[in-house]
Amino acid sequence: MSRIVFPGEVIAEKPVRASYTYTDGEKTYATVISLMSDDGKLVPLEGPYEPLAEDVVIGFVSDVRFAGFTLDLGAPFTGFLSSRDTRIVLALGDIVQVRILNVDEVKTIDLGDGRKLENGAIEKISPVKVPRLIGKRNSMINMIAHATGCQIIVGRNGYIFVSHTGNHALARQAITFVAAHAHTSGLTDRVAAMLSEACGRPISPDVVPAPAPAPAPSGGYGYFGGSGGREYGGRREGGSRGGHDSRRREGGYREGGSRSSSGSQDGGRRPFGHRRENPGEGSNAQHSDQNKAQNTDNQTPAGQGQENPSPPRANDQTNEGQSQ
Amino acid sequence: MSSKTSKVALTRDDGKRLDGRADDELRPISIEAHVLNDADGSALVIWGKNKVVAGVFGPRECVPRHDQSPYRAVLRCRYNMAPFCSLEEHGRSGPSRRSQELSKVISEAFENVVIAESYPKTAIDVYIDILQSDGGTRCAALTAAAVALADAGIPMKDMLSAVAVGKVEGRLVLDLSKEEDNFGQSDNPMAFASRNGEVLLYQMDGLLTREEVKAGIEMGHKASREVLKLQLDALARVYEQPHETTVPLQLAPGQKFAPPQPA
Amino acid sequence: MSEIQDELKRDVLRNMLSQGRRADGRGNFDYRAIQIVKNPLQNAEGSALCHLGKTQVLCGVKVDLAMPFSDRPDEGVLSTGAEFSPLGSHTFEPGPPSRAAIELARVVDRGIRSSETIDLKALAIEGMDKVQAIYIDLWILDHDGNLFDASMLAAMAALQGTRMPKVEDKKLIRTESAGMLNPKVPVVSCTFAKVDERILIDPTMDEHKGIDGQLTIATTPEHVCAVQKSGWAAFSQKDILDLVDQSFSKAVELRRALD
Structure with a gap:
């Protein structure tokens, strides 16, 4: 069974580092409304995107620059697809599937492997x-x-x-x-x-x-x-x-x-x-x-007697x- | 706002307050989360006769650019009263000085709990509209904004719950009504963090002794836990009883929205 | 950046329309579901919340005493305002009313005023310089297109539910009622959107991004009482007449929502 947990609710009696949680050094708390299963899996029900390298994402071209393209990946993130990392040519507004290569501490996102999605x-x-x-x-x-x-x-x-x-x-x-x-x-x-x-x-x-x-x-x-x-x-x-x-x-x-x-x-x-x-x-x-x-x-999800996820x-x- | 002597008798013959409440009793409260379609998160709070809607957008691009911070999301809260909110005259447009002060202290309360470092150069906008006012709107506003932020999935260290304590005819009372606010001896709104009861908003006017300040904080904190339960229940019901997104403004205070059963 | 998204939406819209479809499956002249909640507020003398699809517009009516306009000293005051509350849309910013908000307020005002649904002379009070003033305030809570029609419905429903406070000794006694305002005729509006040569009724927010122009026509059962064309597109003269006919026809359905 799962239960809903709320921001500020204790989810572990020790400090843990995990997405959508916060620790004060003693305990760990949920930061967004989430589902917590009996075996400790925490799944957020709402929350912003946390960009990670390797993610395959979709965006659209919001700026065309000499060295590459800026893609809107959903507020508030944009990523940059360098011309070195893609052979395709894009225009403003094109929809593109890309992979995140790198995300730094201030959420600058580098993209690669662009593939234009048409129609x-x-x-x-x-x-x-x-x-x-x-x-x-x-x-x-x-x-x-x-x-x-x-x-x-x-x-x-x-x-x-x-x-x-x-x-x-x-x-x-x-x-x-x-x-x-x-x-x-x-x-x-x-x-x-x-x-x-x-x-x-x-x-x-x-x-x-x-x-x-x-x-x-x-x-x-x-x-x-x-x-x-x-x-x-x-x-x-x-x-x-x-x-x-x-x-x-x-x-x-x-x-x-x-x-x-x-x-x-x-x-x-x-x-x-x-x-x-x-x-x-x-x-x-x-x-x-x-x-x-x-x-x-x-x-x-609460009440679902589904077969165990792998x-x-x-x-x-x-x-x-x-x-x- | 408060006066030394009541122009209006604020205690009935049976010892109860004008609206029949005991000294430590809250007015009936309804909270509904996720009431707007466009906003990223939203909430309706009906607190006694107060009716307040909060909407949250973000993290989103911060414009104007000069408001941006390179280190964290900028939290911008705006408290605004509708011209038809009061029982008395039609209100003027534009934020009053009072609204501007409230916007500031409300922003600052949430700056403590919102984990803004995750989203540099963005803005998180919180808008709170007072559609009907009857004393204690700032507490209703804070309470609604906290639910709206959680509904939007904005990461927070804590939930926040607000309540006002006051003094009427020498006694500390909880959750002042409009008359008690106008004619009582002190108005003392406060907001508490859910994890450890830390105080995130604290204002007072009038005259209180040190003992009254202490007792007021205890009374307020205890009541804020009741408010927290209602906030969390509202959020849970979004998932447990999904329904069409709508603002059930017509709810009576204390009533829960009963979505029409799907066919 | 949002302009680029708008362009994308525009393309989607045009693409669908060329296949004769709207995103929600409606016909070109179908309204979304309309629901009106009457008097959800108690402090205001009248109020109504109109749901038009996902659009939610609140109207509050306050009655006050005020000095009349100098050129009409024996008439009550009618004043309409609109607030595009920033919580209502990611496109609304806090601040003074935008031109779109002002336009909305003025068009709704014209619809109510021209129809003479409120007897302004009856709002004057014998023996007093001041007259009764009706303040209509539209408050956009949730914008998913067609704010005009939703606002007109909310305003009309709020006026229909308005209780007039008692006037005694030159003062308003708000706790006592002198009866209902009883507007004489129901006023409703129909908003038509133009995309290339096609015309749609009741555009959603997404559709709104792809349209070139709008025509809003307010009617009473017998008359056209306010019209506003907005946007850069041109309408043919025949269009305008056709749409007036459509408005009269659609108004029947809209007035039912007011009941």
Whole structure:
């Protein structure tokens, strides 16, 4: 069972470093309204985006400069996509999928691996609801994409690209519905029902769409070494992660695992090495087998007797290896 | 604001206050969170006859640029009264000096609890509108703003709850009504942090002895815990009973919003 | 930066409209759900909260005694204000009323005044220099487009619920009522938005970013009583006549919401 915890509420009787928490050196407190499960997992219900290296996010070009492009990633963040790190040419207003290379102490964000997304629009949800929108093994987002015929790409920053091909209005409706009910149980079934009714044919979360030809990854477009520990447990405060620079990405993200184990040990609990789902292509593509995106649906909303989310595999490096 | 002798009798023959309350009794309060669609976070507080709405935006780009801080988010709170809020005349437009002072002390109360260092160069804007006033609006405003900030997911070290204590005919009383505020002997609004009861806002006027100051703080802190419960309940209900976002301004004080059941 | 987002929204809007669709699935001449809550406030002499889709507009009416306008000494005073409260939209800033807020107040005022729904002469009081003054204040709580129509509905509903305080010995006794204001005719407005050559009714905030112009037409059951064209787009002369007809037709549905 989970209970709701509030800003200023004690969540640990010792100092812990984790996202969306605060410690005074003696105890640790929640800083935003969150769900706390019995086994100590803290999942924020609301909160701003905390940019981390390796995050795949979506933004739009807000400034074109000689050396690169400034992307709006959702207030209050902007990132810079240097011309060195991308071969694509962008114009003001273009929608771009990018990966965060580096975030410094004053939240300056360096971006790489830009991929222009055409013929679509951005929908916005609160970033903390992104895992729910993606669903276990991409189930939720695949279902919505399949039912609407839209290409949907979910950025970790809460920006979601929805293509115009397909029923954009229904996709938007489904996304809004998930965001509004992200903390409830049985959500996947309810969304399936809603989509079935709208489409006039049964839509099921178990449908695995035939993989469409995946867009060729641009150079170094590897992944999801998620930085674990968005949830309680393993986040290192701000700053760069082991000296990322644009050359490293070709080799995949081995740091993934090590990062997530920092600072998260707490009385025998497993560190939160959750690697986040591939927030990249939702629908047609892909992942399914190739990227084995981890289960990020680790929220245990109140009352949901769901099967256990896969236990944190902080040190499991297998995913990284596959990416390239 | 307060006078040495009451022009109006503020205690009834049965010893109760004019509105029938005991000395340490709060007026009935309703709190609803997430009442606005556009704002990032919002709350409605109905406190006795007071009706207050708070809306929060941020962290967002800070304009004008010169207001920005390179180290932290700038917190900007604005307390504003609607011209139709008072029982008496139509109010003038624009912030009065009183509104400006209240905006300042309210901002400063939240500067203590909001973790602003996470968002340099941005602004967190808190707007509190007094739609109906009946004494104690600043406490209702602080209480609403705290809920709106939590609703917006702005990281905070603490929740904050406010309440006013006063003195009427020689006795300390809790949560002054408008008449008690106008004709009583002291008005003493205060706000407390939820974690450890630290005082985040403290003002008084009138005359109090040292013992009265101490007793007032104790009375106020105890009552602020009751207010905190209502604030947290309002936030929890956003998730436990999701419904269409609306400002249920018509609620009676103490009543909870009952969303129409989905078909 | 927000201008770029607006441009993106504009493209989305145009794209959808070219497919004959609106984002929420409405037809071009469909209103969103309207709900009016009457007299949610007790200190104001009249009040109403209008919900139009996600737009929420509050109107408060206060009655005072005031000196009449010098050119109309035997008429009561009617004054309308509008506050675009910064909590109502990420696009509203604190400060003096913007031109859009002033425009809104003046258009709603014209609708009420021209319709003569309030008998201003009846607000004068025998034996007194001062007259009764009706102050209508619109307070935008939540902006999701079409503030004009929501404000007109809120103002009309607030006036319909206004209790006049008793006047005795040249003073207002607010705790006693002298009866209701009883406005004579219901005034409502219809706002039409123009995108290229297409016309939509009741634009949302997102749609608002993509439109080129608006025409707001206020009507009583028999007459047009206020019109305002805003935005840079031109309307053809035929458009204007067509939209007047549409307004009369739509007004029936809007007046039902006032009941």
